[in-house]
Amino acid sequence: MSAAAAPSGLFDCRDAYVRAVEELAVEDDRIVAVVNDSVGSSKLGKFRDRFPDRLVNVGIAEQNMVGVGAGLANGGKIPFVSGASCFLSARALEQIKADCAYSQANVKLCGISSGVAYGELGATHHSIEDVAWLRAIDRLTVIVPADPWETAQAIRAAAAHDGPVYVRISRMPVPELDRDHDAFRIGQAEQLRAGQDVAIIANGTLVHRALDAAHLLEAEGISARVINMATVSPIDTAMLAQAATTGAIVTAEEGLAHGGLGGAVAEYCATHSPVPMRMLGFPGFLPTGSAAWLMDRFGLNAQGIAAAARDLLAVKAR
Amino acid sequence: MRADHVRERANWMRRRLLAMIVEAGQGHPGGDLSATDILATLYFDILRFDPAQPQAPGRDRFVMSKGHCTGALYSALAGAGFFPEAELDTYLRPESRLNGHPNRTYLPGVETNTGPLGHGLPVAVGIAIAAQIDQADYRVFVLTGDGELQEGSMWEAAMLAGHRGLGQLTVIVDRNRLQQGARTEDTNALEPLADKWRAFGWDVAEVNGHDPVALLQRLDAACLPRSRPLCIIANTRKGKGVSFMEDQAGWHHGVPNAAQYAQALAELDAELVA
Incomplete structure (x- = not known):
């Protein structure tokens, strides 16, 4: 199992992403990469050197980038369309909707440096709305991996999946998660820790913080379940139904507090298994600050998640 | 001979699409009729395809960037056997595969779902890049409206096609000089249009878009093998073939009443005899 073999320390998931795309490109000559002048920020320099004919740089033109991706799929290719997630998702939203999802084009959209990775650059460069926007689009798979292993697995699963997929790839350093399995399936959530008092549902960079929160809660005698909900659309409803039996759900994500993962969980639970919830995320346009500062400032850390869990347990006890 | 066949098919398409619009009670006859001769030339002569194996x-690929003109597109696809x-x-009936804008998941022969303007050319550029990578010999044709060229995404795609020398790619501009509400030149002028395409690295030709011989x-x-993409500016008339619709912005949308429909059919009969 990969987690046991993983070196200690922190990793940039972009490295796992480009490694997976390069490996796929060796195995399958249909794999191509499409970028918007983002060879460097997507870390695709090595891919370009190895497969110069299969790296399509459209320049700074996101609408065209996504349309070209759909055209490459029409021509039998499996394009990995990569750009900063703030521009890819917002600038090309109609192309993602019409050319990829509605047309069911086999395009893999890779939103790089997602969330608040570009901290001090401000709200123009934050990508905290992407999951809310994209999960609203029918027939578009949305995946938010948490660590290098899951990023590579998501890329491989996206390549094997016949249809459009959005994979959100962080540049924030994260550890490799400790797992007791080696299966990744689109639409299948992963329970990383058992617990009966409260369920913490997170994805991406927040999974690690959710696990830390569960440790804090354990010291207080609170048993917290931790679920990694990497696929936001389609969401794992069986896992949600089980989580609801704890009677308290906290969601946490590096994105808007409304409309993204938390929204997806709330929609399901409100209509199938009503349960008290707290939804952790960002409120909207954010003040100036580094990514790490912003995460702490808005309670997207172990302490913030644990506090939300305690708050919910008080509600549950009433 | 070839031109006579195209002419006959175009006349059939005009009757068919008018019948569809009258039956459905809505449609875009102006743009349908301006594009008819171009689509007839493509589908009934130029394009290489097998409707039994649409994938x-x-x-050859044809991308209908002006996706609202489904009267013309659907009559061509049906006539071609798709x-x-x-x-x-x-x-336009409930559950019909013939949606108001083309949907490839419903209908064979449609390459990509269009409707919002500015989408077809980027997708066609992507197809042509796939052909370039594979050194394949299929060709990619796009029909765009002229008003549609006010969309920035068209020029993003045009720039890339010129940069990459996509000789497999031909864009045909349905230059009827009218957009939904007014003349293109009064709205946001396109001229000098040929110079714009040349400046983006394209070869440019102009043609009478209603003359099958010239088309x-x-x-x-x-x-023919080319090293640069080609733009054919097809000078057309919106509503072509139906006298009271010709060059009238008001027929962008619209449905002829019974008397108008009878007159249109009579004019198309006369054209066939002539």
């Missing part, structure tokens, strides 16, 4: 990897002609009578000549030339 064949080596097929689906039964009788199905045209279901145009065949230009499109035959488009099929």
Whole structure:
């Protein structure tokens, strides 16, 4: 199992992403990469050197980038369309909707440096709305991996999946998660820790913080379940139904507090298994600050998640 | 001979699409009729395809960037054998495969779902890049409205096609000089249009978009090996073939009443005899 073999320390998931795309490109000559002048920020320099004919740089033109991706799929290719997630998702939203999802084009959209990775650059460069926007689009798979292993697995699963997929790839350093399995399936959530008092549902960079929160809660005698909900659309409803039996759900994500993962969980639970919830995320346009500062400032850390869990347990006890 | 066949098919398409619009009670006859001769030349002469194998990897691709003109597109696809002609009578009905804008998941022969303007050319550029990577010999044709060229995404795609020298790619501009509400030149002027395409690295040709002889000549030339993408500016008239619709912005949308429909059919009969 990969987690046991993983070196200690922190990793940039972009490295796992480009490694997976390069490996796929060796195995399958249909794999191509499409970028918007983002060879460097997507870390695709090595891919370009190895497969110069299969790296399509459209320049700074996101609408065209996504349309070209759909055209490459029409021509039998499996394009990995990569750009900063703030521009890819917002600038090309109609192309993602019409050319990829509605047309069911086999395009893999890779939103790089997602969330608040570009901290001090401000709200123009934050990508905290992407999951809310994209999960609203029918027939578009949305995946938010948490660590290098899951990023590579998501890329491989996206390549094997016949249809459009959005994979959100962080540049924030994260550890490799400790797992007791080696299966990744689109639409299948992963329970990383058992617990009966409260369920913490997170994805991406927040999974690690959710696990830390569960440790804090354990010291207080609170048993917290931790679920990694990497696929936001389609969401794992069986896992949600089980989580609801704890009677308290906290969601946490590096994105808007409304409309993204938390929204997806709330929609399901409100209509199938009503349960008290707290939804952790960002409120909207954010003040100036580094990514790490912003995460702490808005309670997207172990302490913030644990506090939300305690708050919910008080509600549950009433 | 070839031109006579195209002319006959175009006349049939005009009757068919008017019948569809009258039956459905809505449609875009102005743009349909301006594009009819171009589509007839493509589907009934130039394009290489097998309607029994609409996904064949080596097929020529046609992308309808002006996706609202489904009267013309669907009559061409039915005439070319992609689906039964009788199905045209279901145009815009509930659950029909003939949606107001083309949907490839419903209908064979549609390459990508269009409707919002500015989408077709980027997708066609992507197809042509796939052909370039594979050194395949299929060709990619796009029909765009002229008003549609006000969309920035078209020029993003045009710039890339010029940069990459996509000789497999031909864009045909349906230059009827009218957009939904007014003349293009009064709204946001396109001229000098040929110079714009040349500046983006394209070869440019102009043609009478209602003359099958001229269209065949230009499109035959488009099929020859080239090192640059080709833009054919097809000078057309919106509503072509129906006198009271010609060059009238008001017929962008619209449905002829019974008397108007009878007159349109009579004019198309007369054209066939002539």
